Amino acid sequence: MAVWVLSSLLLVMAAAAATPVVNGDGGGLTVGFYRESCPDAEAIVRKVVADAVRNDPTTNAPLLRLHFHDCFVRGCDGSVLINSTETNTAEKDAKPNHTLDAFDVIDAIKEKLERKCPGVVSCSDILAIAARDAVSLASKAVTGRRWSKASNMYEVETGRRDGRVSSAKEAATNLPDSFDGIRKLTTRFASKGLDLKDLAVLSGAHALGNTHCPSMAKRLRNFTAHHNTDPTLDATYAAKLRRQCRSAGDNTTELEMVPGSSTTFDAAYYRLVAERKGMFHSDEALLRNAVTRGLVYEYMRSEESFLRDFGVSMVNMGRVEVLTGRQGEIRRTCALVN
Template identity: 45%
Template sequence: MSALLASLLIFSLFTSATSLSSNYYAKTCPNVESLVRKAVRDAATSDKKVPAALLRMHFHDCFIRGCDASVLLDSKGKNKAEKDGPPNISLHAFYVIDNAKKAVESACPGIVSCADILALAARDSVVLSGGPSWDVPKGRKDGRTSLASETLQLPFPTFNISQLQKSFAQRGLSLDDLVALSGGHTLGFSHCSSFKSRIHNFNSVTDVDPSLNPSFAASLKKICPVKNAKNAGVPMDPSSTSFDNKYYKLIFQKKVLFSSDKALLDLPKTRNLAAKFAGSKYAFTNAFVNSMIKMSSITGGQEVRKNCRVVN
């Protein structure tokens, strides 16, 4: 009963946003998309890690209290905000959203939410990385609550398929969404801490997870020794700045970093979807777009912040 109540409590934080619209700012801030796109492009030109960072930031925002920009709020006094929670310590590129917000506020003060700016920035990040574009539904509001303790609700790299399915279902997301959104791991970098349990002291029988490709595991062990690997890590895949479907191919080659990645092989449905996406970039990108729109349409905010780092 307690588990059921917990699930209902989490789900109650999320509401599907029927009021969102792709032309929400058509009259009030018609240039919002170009302003955000410029901020993202300018940042990505000087730092190739920016697109992956913004996509991850949007995902981490939506999975806590809905897509309400609560991940952007700074800690204040005794309140430790989401961005300082354990899973979010490695989030970065908040300055890109600050820059976009400043430009948007200059053009249309008090109109566009930080949550909408983050959703647009995530889309633009995918496009800049060679991925698909889509019409982002807009009209989100910004939240006033941000708690580091709630970041423990995020799906962890160590999750098995049952834990992943439960986490996504609590947000109204299906197994199809789970497999498609996992493809976001085609971009970015992972620190050793997120996968070290697979290459060191895996269990009482073996040091390395037997589901890892042996040569791949050996290469990871060199980069991530037992000690002195605090800031070390590796790209999520060899083409980690390009939005492609190689991630799914790596799953079947046993060359993915996270337990949660290889977990997609553990159910017939998720395995079949992963195989479909491995064989067709077109199928993957179509599914990814649909699932991104669905995830980013989970709302929960109350205001339009003037500054994305503080409540009004």
């Protein structure tokens, strides 16, 4: 990605992030929240994420996914990180979250931040910053895996505090599902204050990462009483996936979300959607609405537009139902309520 492209993205994001988000008790989100209280906070997050991605390039996708799954349940409050107890089954143990990963990276970041600035940086902010850093590392905007301030795809608003409640039942109810159609997706996103453009843009996160055969099983076999295979899935691509996934319960075989570039963040995902080769039914659903369909074709034509809009929508999602000011807490350990 040319330097001028990244510069234009940053100008747009600076404008989008300039206005703090204020919650009921007067606290708010803002870029640079830890500038005085823990000035090295974002640099510490960045270093741990960069090391993790260097050791395993597939780490960027689960770090991005953790932030998504956190924000759609009780808002962006770090509740996806809390462990279950004898009396409570937490979000991370809900069925949709069984494949979540990279908790160890978040724990490593938190440990370093607690040594540097005890009790200052929230786990929910760590998730937001780590997601930004992971997707930036996977983008062509970063060359040679060298970091600088200009290498950020967008600026992260911080100032979130951590929630004390985590419920597997709430996760099962609120998280978007890979089999969702456009109406259900629209409703789920609208419930979080996110619109059709956010839906189309944030679906682009499927440019990163892998999935496993069980997530595709229904689309490939026994889709309905009338169709063995989901008719919205390209027939040739479906046949290829069936050869890879000979068993619906195969949890070993990994399927690249974007074959050949599952660790690179770009607009290639939208070409697959347009060709009816999106991995999930929820990907194909983007073609079932005039607004989201138009955005699919726009992002096919202009990767710059996609990267710019992705940053804006990530900021929008990062504002969902946040706790700020005196709300919530700053967890000492991300997996445990204080």
